[in-house]
Amino acid sequence: MKTSLSTVVIDQDYVQIPKSEYEQLLSNYQNLELQLSELKRLIFGSKSERFVPNTDALQLGLFTEETSEQTEVVQQQISYNRSKTKKHPIRLPLASHLPRVEQIIEPVHIAQGSIKIGEEITEVLEYTPSRVYVRKIIRPKYALPNDAGIVIASLPSMILPKSNVGAGLLAHICVSKFVDHLPFYRQIQILKREGVVVAMSSMTGWFSKGVTQLEVLYEVLQKAVLQSQYLQGDESPIKVQDNHKNGSLHTGYHWVFHAPVERLVLFKYDPSRSAKVPKDFLQQFSGTLQTDGYRAYQNLSTKHPIKLLACMAHARRYFEKALDNDNARASYAMGQIQKLYAIERKIKERTTNTQTIKRYRELCAKPILEKLHTWMQQEYGKVLPKSAIGKAFAYSLNLWDKLSAYTQDGKYLIDNNLIENAIRPLALGRKNYLFAGSHKAAQHAAIMYSFFATCKINDVNPYLWLHDVFKRLPEHKANKLEELLPQNWKNPAVV
Structure with a gap:
């Protein structure tokens, strides 16, 4: 049995190594290159995931044949007049509900017989530091006639009766x-x-x-x-002092659940990130749960069946990270996902009912999803599994049924961004x-x-x-x- 060999140039010398070993080295190199790229972006890069497609790039070069054309440069002289309108900032009116403290300033010298014909009013927003005061509760005591006893009013209810804080x-x-x-x-x-x-x-x-x-x-x-029919779930770490860990902090987790329809958010702390946490919490829940690809949410054994949805924003994030690795494929995928989000923006602008939203997604979003899915299946075999683009394909294809299931009900959302917004105050507080x-x-x-x-x-x-x-x-x-x-x-x- 012959072993396939690859030729590698090292300091102008030709070295032959097995092809499998070469592919392994190349895969490891791309994996390290991806880690370095993510580290650089974490330290120096922008946190925004906004994607602006480059119309000059040959995104579809994978699917079309290259053509050569002769370009003729023609110089033209153009002159025109441009009128520029200077925009002045518009000052917003001060809130009408704020109390007004009037200050009347009369002229220093007013001639006798002058008549008031009007007034100029200028409003300035002012601030007084928070007022801390002592609430002194006085309850007079009265002696009843004929030695019938003493009467005194009851003390008002307080949140902390034995404390002096209001x-x-x-x-x-x-x-x-x-x-x-x-x-x-x-x-x-x-x-x-x-x-x-x-x-x-x-x-x-x-x-x-x-x-x-x-x-x-x-x-x-x-x-x-838990009574909601549709929940979004996520988790975020928090450092905790633990008496059992001398000199180090324990990493616990805030598990967050958001009910988009009822507009409710619940944080629940647990020292662990194991699958037992959502399993125990969701025992009484019956409905749809939307999460990222974390395995703790998969195959939950609860009393009632739970349908799982995935988050399109997480899938898009993988392709955004792969732009440096394979710009053509990553840009194409992000362009298609961008079309899906454009549909969702139109839905928000029209604020229609859930039945109309479902029908609109079936007509507009489903064809894009089917086309994108077919393309991913065709392209996945052409890339290295451990490369950034390979990981993006693997994540999306493994969760595809859950990623596309948001089109099945108008109340579902395309991603988990709302719950990530709810977690943001926790991230700010940790700092x-x-x-x-x-x-x-x-x-x-x-x-x-x-x-x-x-x-x-x-x-x-x-x-x-x-x-x-x-x-x-x-x-x-x-x-x-x-x-x-x-x-x-x-x-x-x-x-």
Whole structure:
């Protein structure tokens, strides 16, 4: 049996090695080249995945024969006049709901007999630092006649009865950390500038006890999420201090679930990234789950059947990374995916019902998907499996049924971008507070991220919502807690 040989030039010397060994070396080289390219982009490159097709490149050179043409250069002199319109910036009007503090400035010298004929009004946006004050509750005591006893008014319900922090300050602390990404030590410094000294132990204790009070509402949110028929899932790491790991941090995970139809978001912390986490959480769920290609979501053994969808944005990301490796193939794939997203943009502009969306996708998106699938199957055998373009083909082909299944229902989305947007505050927060102090603290963070992400997608002011919840929660009926969830909450100041 003959062994196929390949000739390799090394320092002008010809060396023959087995073809299989040559292909292995070439595959390893391309794999290392891909890793180096990703590292360079991570450090120096742009994070944007926006694709602008190059019309000058021969993208379809793979499928058409090359032609040679003689080009004649003709010089022409063109003259024209161009009129340029200078654009002036338009200042937006100041918000009408803001209170107005009037300042009237009269002229220094007004001649006697002058008559006011009008006025010039200039509005300037001003700011007063947050006001910290002490709420002093006075309850007079009265002795009843005939020694019948003493009467005194009941103390108003408080979120933390044995503490000296009010609902407003507690809500401000939570929003500042998990919405504005201000760690506790920075908040303490801000309060100190206003002459208010708060110990770190006090602030962390207030926060921990406040989140404990919200756990009952978090359970209601979790139940509402599991009752949805369509969920998106993802996970994101978080560093956690662990007493069992001296000198190092444990990597835990926030598992995130988003219900696009009901506009709900749930963060759930777990020390592990194993498949057991989504399996246990989704035991009562029945419907469709959209995720990336992570194997933990595949073949979930739950009480009810779960249909899986894949994320087109993740598939596109693989081809975007392959542009340097095989520009022609990667550009063609991204161009076809770009057409699919153009269809989705038209759907958003028209805001039609789910039946119309499904029909529109069947007419416009399905032919593009079928053409792209056939092309991938034909081209996959022509590339090295470990190359960037090879990995892009493998990812998409392995998940193709799940990638294209979004066309089967109008309520499905083409990708998981909305849940990635919900995770972004977590990524920003990690850069500020670096790690969670314990596994319990990581779960407390998950509770706050759940509520604030749900506030964001429902266009609810997080501070007004949390302040009101802290005031109402101690006496709110347990069977009506869903009224306090952000998507159901009514601002008492407006109602």
